Amino acid sequence: MRPIRRGDRGPAVTEIRAVLVGLSLLPAGGPPGADEFEAETERAVRTFQQDRGLSVDGQVGPETWRALDAARWRLGARTLYQAIPDPLIGEDVRTLQERLLEMGYDVGRADGIYGARTSRAVAQFQREVGLGPDGACGPQTMNALRRLGRKVVGGRPQWLRESDAFRQSGPNLVGKVIVIDPGHDPFDPGFVVQDGPLRWTEADLAYDLAARLEGRLAAAGMRVHLTRGPAPAAPLTDLTRADLANELGGDLLISLHIDGHANPEADGVATYHYGTSNGVTSTVGERLAGLVQREIVARTGLRDCHIHAKTWELLRLTRMPAVRVDVGYLTSPSDLARLTDPRFRDATVDAIVAAVQRMYFPVEEDVPTGSIDVSELRAVVAAGASLD
Numbered sequence: 001m002r003p004i005r006r007g008d009r010g011p012a013v014t015e016i017r018a019v020l021v022g023l024s025l026l027p028a029g030g031p032p033g034a035d036e037f038e039a040e041t042e043r044a045v046r047t048f049q050q051d052r053g054l055s056v057d058g059q060v061g062p063e064t065w066r067a068l069d070a071a072r073w074r075l076g077a078r079t080l081y082q083a084i085p086d087p088l089i090g091e092d093v094r095t096l097q098e099r100l101l102e103m104g105y106d107v108g109r110a111d112g113i114y115g116a117r118t119s120r121a122v123a124q125f126q127r128e129v130g131l132g133p134d135g136a137c138g139p140q141t142m143n144a145l146r147r148l149g150r151k152v153v154g155g156r157p158q159w160l161r162e163s164d165a166f167r168q169s170g171p172n173l174v175g176k177v178i179v180i181d182p183g184h185d186p187f188d189p190g191f192v193v194q195d196g197p198l199r200w201t202e203a204d205l206a207y208d209l210a211a212r213l214e215g216r217l218a219a220a221g222m223r224v225h226l227t228r229g230p231a232p233a234a235p236l237t238d239l240t241r242a243d244l245a246n247e248l249g250g251d252l253l254i255s256l257h258i259d260g261h262a263n264p265e266a267d268g269v270a271t272y273h274y275g276t277s278n279g280v281t282s283t284v285g286e287r288l289a290g291l292v293q294r295e296i297v298a299r300t301g302l303r304d305c306h307i308h309a310k311t312w313e314l315l316r317l318t319r320m321p322a323v324r325v326d327v328g329y330l331t332s333p334s335d336l337a338r339l340t341d342p343r344f345r346d347a348t349v350d351a352i353v354a355a356v357q358r359m360y361f362p363v364e365e366d367v368p369t370g371s372i373d374v375s376e377l378r379a380v381v382a383a384g385a386s387l388d
């Protein structure tokens with residue numbers, strides 16, 4: 001087959017143009033006599049080729065033709081499954097793979113081919129959202145992917161849309177729902193340190209922080225839920241915690257942990273938000289993580305171990321912006337001395353309250369780190385006044 005190129009006209013050109021319009025590489029409608037392969041079409045073909053890693057010559061030979069043909073499929077237009085021996089190929093497969101990659105599933109490369117690895121990743125996703133893990137992507141799985149779309153976002157425009165939603169909900173904390181997740185439980189206490197007669201566990205300290213935070217946020221007018229009490233009857237998995245937070249309809253989730261390490265020199269605070277390490281994903285959680293991290297560092301003097309993107313279940317399966325903060329190292333003598341001081345725990349909690357409040361300030365009205373007086377916040381609510 002001779003490549004279709006500039007100057008050609010006919011039904012094949014019309015078809016090529018239709019696919020390019022569908023990909024938003026050509027404006028809809030097009031000039032009169034849209035069966036002509038003119039300069040604009042050639043430019044669009046070049047962009048398409050560059051995008052797909054094809055050799056860029058502006059002509060539609062067999063390889064480019066196959067790629068354009070695959071590009072017709074929009075995700076959701078057909079059920080996807082692992083077909084043997086001829087796998088399904090298409091733009092819809094590629095979109096699905098990119099979405100799974102963003103959510104932290106291993107599909108290898110987003111190559112647009114529905115192979116065994118993609119099928120396994122879909123099955124894993126299905127298991128985690130409570131669907132039958134058949135590895136095929138039909139309407140139910142599509143719905144589950146769409147539901148998660150609110151949480152998993154693929155770029156700056158989406159990030160801005162999400163922060164718009166925050167902006168529109170107003171700076172007042174009253175009535176907003178926050179879920180606080182004290183990490184671990186007595187069955188799995190996390191890090192444990194024996195300090196003379198005293199036994200400090202991550203589970204107990206996380207619960208103490210959570211209870212203090214609950215009091216502060218409730219005083220500021222928020223509706224606060226904890227994922228567990230001080231001594232739950234059964235162990236709690238992160239999956240259970242995520243389900244609970246979703247059922248409660250939380251606007252935000254904050255999970256509290258204390259870190260530990262074999263090396264007693266390791267110390268500091270780190271905050272985690274949902275995202276993949278290749279940086280494809282960004283969420284409002286990243287902003288919350290940044291605020292929590294900066295406020296804690298400023299108000300407690302803990303070493304800044306920065307924020308990190310993780311695909312942990314608790315962060316991935318919760319539908320609201322969610323962060324986990326590891327407040328210091330239980331295994332560091334200096335961090336332990338701080339953690340066992342109630343004043344330090346109060347300062348940590350004040351830092352988190354300030355971060356939550358700043359989440360709801362419009363970005364352009366944000367205030368410097370460390371500047372919010374949390375007791376003032378309480379007084380305003382107590383006086384029945386609105387903060388805006």
Ligand SMILES: [Zn+2]
Pocket residue numbers: 183184190191202257258
């Ligand atoms: Zn932990």
